[in-house]
Amino acid sequence: MIVKNVYTSIGVNRTPSSLDWGSNGLICYGACNAVAILSPTINGSCKIIKTLVEHTERVNTVKWIQRNNQAEFELVSGGDDSRCIYWNIKSPNDYRKISLNGHENSVTSVDAVFHNNEITIVTSSADSTVRLWRFKPEKEEKEISSFQVFNLSSGICFAVKLFVLPTNNILLAFATDDDKVHICGETSSQNFDKLETLLGHEDWVRSLDFTLDNIGDVLLATSSQDSFIRLWRISERSIKKEISVDELIKVDERTFAIGKKTFVLSLESVLQGHENWVYSVCWNKNKDDGALQLLSSSMDKTMIIWTGHFKEVKDICWEPKGEFLFSVSTDQTTRIHAAWTMNKCLNYHEISRPQVHGYDMQCIAVISRYKFASAAEEKIVRTFQAPGNFIENFRNLVNSENDLEGDEILKTHQKGASVPSLGLSNKAVYEEDLKHQVDEEKKFKDEYPENYFVPMTMQSPPTEEYLIQNTLWPESQKLYAHGYELYSLAATIDGKILASACKATTVEHSEIILWNTNNWKILQRLRSHKLTVTQMKFSHDSNRLLSVSRDRRLTIFEKNNEECFEAVAYTDRNNGIHERIIWCCCWSHDDKFFATGSRDGKVVVWTKSNEVQDSSLKDYQSVATLVLETSSVTALAFAQLSFNGYLLAIGLESGIIHIYKFNEKSFECLTTLNHSDGHHLSVNKLEFRPNFSGFQLASCGNDHLVRIYDIQG
Structure with a gap:
């Protein structure tokens, strides 16, 4: 199996001498614990071609x-x-x-x-x-x-x-x-x-x-x-x-x-x-x-070079059609990465920074192509909708057709967004605001107008200044319900339901809240866990919700005849295979299997059987266990193989990424991405690109990196 890194995004460390541009045309810079080597002349643009890991x-x-x-x-x-x-x-x-x-x-x-x-x-x-x-x-x-x-x-x-x-x-x-x-x-x-x-x-x-x-x-x-x-x-x-x-x-x-x-x-x-x-x-x-x-x-901000996260990247999520990738980081930003065609070659670039926040970002869930929810180290879930200027530029970028959602947003005349003074919420800027802004600037030449957004047509990948000023998305909702800082989010494929969970040490605060994305009212409060829910995943048919927790348990919630979710299976001390915190989970493309990974280095694949057991798991059972003794498992992602079996990507706390073939009963290691090719600190999320003819895997980690890989063979 051949894995080719097609995209790497990471910001330069914020130290005075952490970058150097050589006469060889390459830029080297400190990137978390690694040294990144960047070529600024690949296909008329720039690309990180190698990361050196030893520090x-x-x-x-x-x-x-x-x-x-x-x-x-x-x-x-x-x-x-x-x-x-x-x-x-x-x-x-x-x-x-x-x-x-x-x-x-x-x-x-x-x-x-x-x-x-x-x-x-x-x-x-x-x-x-x-x-x-x-x-x-x-x-x-x-x-x-x-x-x-x-x-x-x-x-x-x-x-x-x-x-x-x-x-x-x-x-x-x-x-x-x-x-x-x-x-x-x-x-x-x-x-x-x-x-x-x-x-x-x-x-x-x-x-x-x-x-x-x-x-x-x-x-x-x-x-x-x-x-x-x-x-x-x-x-x-x-x-x-x-x-x-x-x-x-x-x-x-x-x-x-x-x-x-x-x-x-x-x-x-x-x-x-x-x-x-x-x-x-x-x-x-x-x-x-x-x-x-x-x-x-x-320090007077008179020079900026390029973009990329400069702190831990906590979560990533593909847009439903797989045309761009969201990422959130403790650098307090949400960013969007997409492929840009230059000189007949595709290169990934950051194309938008929809959120610049006052708190460290923790998790994200994409509701639809132009809507997402994000959460930071605060008790609020915030939702965002793309403005008209982003939709116009994105259509030029991908030649998008039959974009009904985009057409509806353009009718609202929201062109962009800005952050009011002393505020944390992105405020929508309408076409009428832009007309007033011109008048205000003529009136007060020595003061910055509140709406400093300026609509532009992107002819090339945006600069840092453009990303900061002109690519914010308006905030549409604030969701209040949790007692502590948010930790995980998940949304159904159809975008109708959003699930949220916060940091917790009691059953009461460990509950999962389900939101109706049409009116943003609470649908249900699901209780099963005793500690923080670390990750949640809806099945592809939107009928089941899988959750894993610091309490070393997993829970399956299923939709009943009343269209409500109820806990139908969970692990306990008698049937739980994991002995430490369960960090991650994922469903296979056909919802036949799901996998869980934990601090004890175990990856366990589960399925629903025809036999009902006399235990808390009911008709669910484990079918295979993989033990990786060197490091805890922090990220998992399933993909469909064209031949018999499944592809399973496994990210470790050490930064290593393994690609396995799973054939319903056993595992076969196909390739391993070491620290230089993968990550050199904990892998936080793995996501295969949806609706893609081959295999592209996105990853993010505590080493500030966002990567996208082509997988062949």
Whole structure:
């Protein structure tokens, strides 16, 4: 069986030096505990082509290593696990990695240079040290130790940078929490001595970058929390002198020596333009004319690069026709991902961000193509309906036909949504509001209008700014009934019933509430469990509801002649196979089987038989049990095989995804997705794409990733 990853979505970690764009055209960035490699030029768009997994905690910093101005194939990363890792990805199927051990706390910044057939790496850490490593990359080493350590006592280093001078010496700069930048030079013994200290910034310096100008001088850019950028010039000279700028101002030049060479350091310029902390600076030299450009990013929100969840992704759900995928995350957003045709190739992109919330999102249920319900760490279920501008753009994207639901929504003239000041509910913006908005903007030019939504026609995948401002969905209902924070949601295939459950430690709060989606009134309150219901699934015919819980029990509710659901079977201490919390459940496509997975590493498949037992399970029984001893089972998904049997995807707490064939009595492992191809933290949800000619599997996890796989063979 061949599994091909067709879509990976994950945001960059929110640390200042967690991204680097190499001359190889690839972007590497910290993505939870992994390093993601992204190509921005695939089919006229971008795609994550690989994730490198070795760190056991968040990756804080990454850096490509360039050899002699050639395309990079090496990089270095540092993380909260106190480790720095060198990666060699020249061979796509056999990545080399070397662990650089020595730090006793989080590695916060890293840089590296290739010089004299050796790689020199510098790292800073929350353990108040700056460490240097050097090794020959062609040697087969699994780990190395640092050759020099700068001890900062109780201080902290925020940024480090290495640079090879035209004189063939290596220069080191690092910034500390005393607002200073320290310059060190490589000596004949290949150690580094402190040469100069740069003063001038009035707050912590957060980023450094060197470049060589057209006359051979070195320029160092430093950016600070004082909102200023300072440019420093380092020139090779033999005589110290003062350069008169005018009669009142003089620039003092300081000299230092590296070996037999003398260098002069002076302040070149102070750049003021940002209104908040400047977190990053980066030089660029035009290949054609050598012109220098400096890029900076700041807390004043003047630079945004791309999208993706940046915290745990708790739940995913396909739109009923399988044309786009919803995801919710503890980054307090709901996002929509869909395939976009570019250059005759399909690439997945985030196309809408219907909800930006004030609480961590927990679960989602899709009611119809243009309606969904979501819940966060609050006691409310919120429902949303697509606005007209989304429907118009989506129709252009997929050439949708016979879209009666969309036609009805367009008649309401809801164009989009905005969030009022101090509010959590998305407010609908109508065509008439947009006319008033133009008048208001003319009236109050210096104030933001409340309805800042602007309808647009998407010609290409949307930017971050567009997603935040113009893709919200109006909130249509708030559902109040639960006593604690919501934990799980489920909806019938026909969208007529929504089930919700909250965190609970008693029978009363463990009840499942069924809602009528036509009028949003409560249909029933179902009691069976004693602790939190972790997951619920309706059968495809909408006549049965399966629920699993922290109380290690499963329950089957069936619809009776009065169109009401009642508990007809459940497990207890005598017939329950699971010995730990049951995390997940799913139905087969034909509703003949359902599966449950638990913390004890067991996957159990159940079915309804013709024999009624003298137990709480009645006419339900287990038919097969799979034991995965290495990790607890956290996600399950069934799919229909064209030949005899079923496809069962199993996600583990370790991040591994197994694809099994189930033939009604036994399991056969077809393939396994390891940490790099699957997830490197707990898999939270697996969903096969409905109404698809082959097999596409969507997954999400605590590692911030949303992935979509093509499965063949």
